[in-house]
Amino acid sequence: CSRFPCPLAEGVGKTVREAGRAFKESDCSTQMFSIVQKIYLEVASSTELFSCSLLDEDDVAAASTTLHDGLADTSTFTAAGFFLGADVVSGTTYKGGKSAYSRSMLGLGYPLYGRTDSTSSDLSTTETTDAYMDMFFDQFLEDFYGHFGYSATDSPMTKEYVIGKVKLYFASRILANEELNNLVNTDLTLALGSIIFTFLY
Numbered sequence: 001c002s003r004f005p006c007p008l009a010e011g012v013g014k015t016v017r018e019a020g021r022a023f024k025e026s027d028c029s030t031q032m033f034s035i036v037q038k039i040y041l042e043v044a045s046s047t048e049l050f051s052c053s054l055l056d057e058d059d060v061a062a063a064s065t066t067l068h069d070g071l072a073d074t075s076t077f078t079a080a081g082f083f084l085g086a087d088v089v090s091g092t093t094y095k096g097g098k099s100a101y102s103r104s105m106l107g108l109g110y111p112l113y114g115r116t117d118s119t120s121s122d123l124s125t126t127e128t129t130d131a132y133m134d135m136f137f138d139q140f141l142e143d144f145y146g147h148f149g150y151s152a153t154d155s156p157m158t159k160e161y162v163i164g165k166v167k168l169y170f171a172s173r174i175l176a177n178e179e180l181n182n183l184v185n186t187d188l189t190l191a192l193g194s195i196i197f198t199f200l201y
Contacts, residue, residue: 033105035083039063068098137174 009029016023031037043059070080071094081089085101088094145151148161161168 031104031106033082035067035102035104038067038083042066064098068094141175141178 008023008027012023012027016027030041039060040055042063044053044055067080067083068088070076071084071089074092077092077094083102083104085099085103087101088097088099142151145154148159150159161170
């Protein structure tokens with residue numbers, strides 16, 4: 001479903017700033033590569049999508065079946081295969097059954113302030129990356145890790161993220177960079193501590 005942060009619909013950022021109002025979930029554009037939104041939009045209304053109301057189990061099962069059936073058709077194999085794990089395919093052949101995995105690719109916090117779109121060049125420079133981190137990502141990390149009881153200093157990429165019966169695996173260049181910085185800073189702290197201890201000893 002849709003929850004902040006999200007990619008904004010075209011022109012919404014300017015409209016919101018000019019109106020001086022707070023952002024609403026209906027200001028979000030569709031996450032085209034989100035399996036959750038894909039299912040919501042297939043079996044529910046946009047109102048249910050933005051409210052994150054629980055979907056009927058039979059509707060979800062039907063949407064899952066339709067998605068898996070797409071693996072059996074060469075014209076829809078790639079599109080369906082993006083959302084599903086490789087455990088139900090062999091090469092380009094659907095082996096049958098239901099995948100134990102699903103995949104989504106989410107755009108968070110786009111477009112950057114002052115931008116009109118979310119092109120890949122947005123994060124291509126140090127300046128825009130730093131602005132993104134300062135304006136959005138630090139808070140996102142704090143909220144995201146905090147939801148699972150972790151902090152940004154816990155090497156959170158080595159932790160497990162479980163919601164109910166669902167285990168979350170995630171990858172992000174910025175998250176990986178933050179993790180690397182945490183590890184380097186920890187090692188430097190230990191090295192400095194060792195030097196000071198040796199000097200005092």
